[in-house]
Amino acid sequence: MKTFLTANLSVLAAALMVSTAMGADLRILTAVTGGKDAAEHEQFVAELEKHLGLDIEMVKPASDYNNVLFTSLASGERYDLIYGDSKMLPGLVEQGALTDVTDLVAASAVLSDETAIPAGEWQLFDIEGRKWAVPNKFEGGTLPTIRQDWLEESGMETPVTLDDWTAFFKWAKDNKDAYGLSTSKLYDIQGFMSAEGVKAGYVLVDGKRTIPYATPAAAAVYDWFGMLSKEGLLDPNFVTNGSGEFRNLFMTDRVAAVTYWDAWVGLFNNIMATDHPDSSFEAKGVAGVPGPDGEIILRRGDASLWMIPANAEHPENAIKFLEFWHSEPGYVLGTLGIEGVDYNKTADGKYELTEQGQAHGMDHGSPRVASTTWENPFPPLPGVDEAQAIIMEHATMEYLPAEWTEAAPIVEKHAFQAMLGEVTGAEAVEAMHAELLAAGLIDE
Incomplete structure (x- = not known):
């Protein structure tokens, strides 16, 4: 088993050149998949080697993953598999x-199985009908x-219109001394911009680049x-907030709503049920x-x-890993982790998380798998399934x-x-559009 590399970029580059000569059957460059620390990563690789029967080197840089990735590719460094995203x-x-x-996917009974990887997942990163990658999770x-x-206490129905949201935010301010809404910059106001059919990022219209957030509709x-700002219903720190700030407000009764990942619905509930x-x-x-x-626009995460x-030396072994990753043993490793380290199995076949496994949150690179048939041995956190269903129905990726x-x-x-109420919306989009057009960043 090869060593786990966590050096800085310059040291890593030298180490990679040396390790290439070691002749691993499978070399992987990963960002999220693997152990939570160096010690567990070696155990993770050993588990992979046991399942695949291969000598594996899995490099997981401690930081600057994208820099490591692009530097390695530019230098001709050879990997059989690399992690990235659809952007x-x-x-x-x-x-x-x-x-x-x-063709490799089509020839694989596992990877071409739409219960393992649904057609909709492939469509997220389709390029002219060809597949250039395989989903990780x-x-x-x-x-x-x-x-x-709070909504139930208010006696209100789930908000649908902007007026509904305003009424609930006012109730929270009057009855809980809380802001109505907090977020981080424009991340993610898409659910409210949906009211005018406006989508974030770029949208191509007849081949021309437009930014809907810079149009009169917004x-x-x-x-x-x-x-909301003028009435004290929007957290004024949204301009500088990171996600940690608004998460903290939400869990300390200081805001009625936030905009965040569907998975965090369950994490919010689990954290509060555990700690309070x-x-x-x-x-x-x-x-x-x-x-x-009548359509709702939400944001789907990059695949x-x-x-x-x-220049992969062993593409057939990369496929072998991917077939394992999209099968039950791979699901268990990517979620729960390593048997005897993160979990144990009882005599009747039930799974029990160790203290380390609980701390690792059932995430070793694939906390939620693409499969439509595999069931995690542990039930989903409260609220996750419902939130995920909303995303699947309404969300698309940004361009x-x-x-x-x-x-x-x-x-x-x-x-x-x-x-912040400093200018009108019309004034903002007029200035925004003019500046973007002058900079050559939009076409019309």
Whole structure:
């Protein structure tokens, strides 16, 4: 078994060149899959070797994963499998850095099984009908998440319109001395922008780049946020918040709703039930606001992927790993972890998490699998299934090409001014659109 590399970028590059000569049957570069620390990672790799019958090197950089990945690829470093996401896929394909796995998937009884990997998961990163990667896990999405116990106490129904949300936020302020809503910057106001049929990121219209958040349709929702600010219903620190800040507000009775990942509905409930068993706290995921056509727009997370580099030495072993990863033993390893370390099995075949396993949260790279048939031995956390169903019905991925990194600060600058009530929504989108157009970041 090869060593677990956690060096900085320069040391890692040298180490990789040496390790290439070791002749592993399978070399993997990973960001999230594996052990939670160096010691457990070696145990994780040993478990993989036992299942696959291969000599495996699984490199998991301690930090700067994307830098390590792109530096390794640019230097010609050879891996059989690399971890990435759907945002980076088009660029890697264009550069000729990846293997087209369409035929390899079709030839695999496991990978082509739509109960193991549903057709909808492949469609998330389809490039002109070809497959250039294989899903790592099920990726959820973000949605408004409400204090359901407060909603029930208020006697109100689940909010549907922006007016419904405003009424609940006012109730929370008057009765709980809490903000109505907290978020982090524009992450993620999509569920409310849905009210005007506006989608985040770029949208191509007849081949031309547009940013719907910079169009007149978005102005009314910015004005709604501005009204929330003026009435003390929106956490004013949303401009600088990280996710930790609004999570803390939510779990300490200081805000009635946040916008976050579907999985966190269950995590909120589990944390509060564990740490504060006498609390009435209950979080619930809520669908966004229907737009003029009745449709709801939510955000699906970027697909996390396994890719086979074009210079892979053992692509057949990469496929062997992927078939294992999408089978029951792989599901158990990717979720619960390692038998005897993270969990034990009783005489009657039941699973019991160890103290370490509980601390690791049943996440060793694939906390939620793509399979539609496998059932985790432990029940889902409260509220997760319902939130996930909302995401599956309404969420799509955003289109964020390279120029989004330049466009996003412009969008945020003007959007924040409107959301804080400093300018009108119309003024914000006019200035935003003009600046984006002048910078060549949109086409119309």
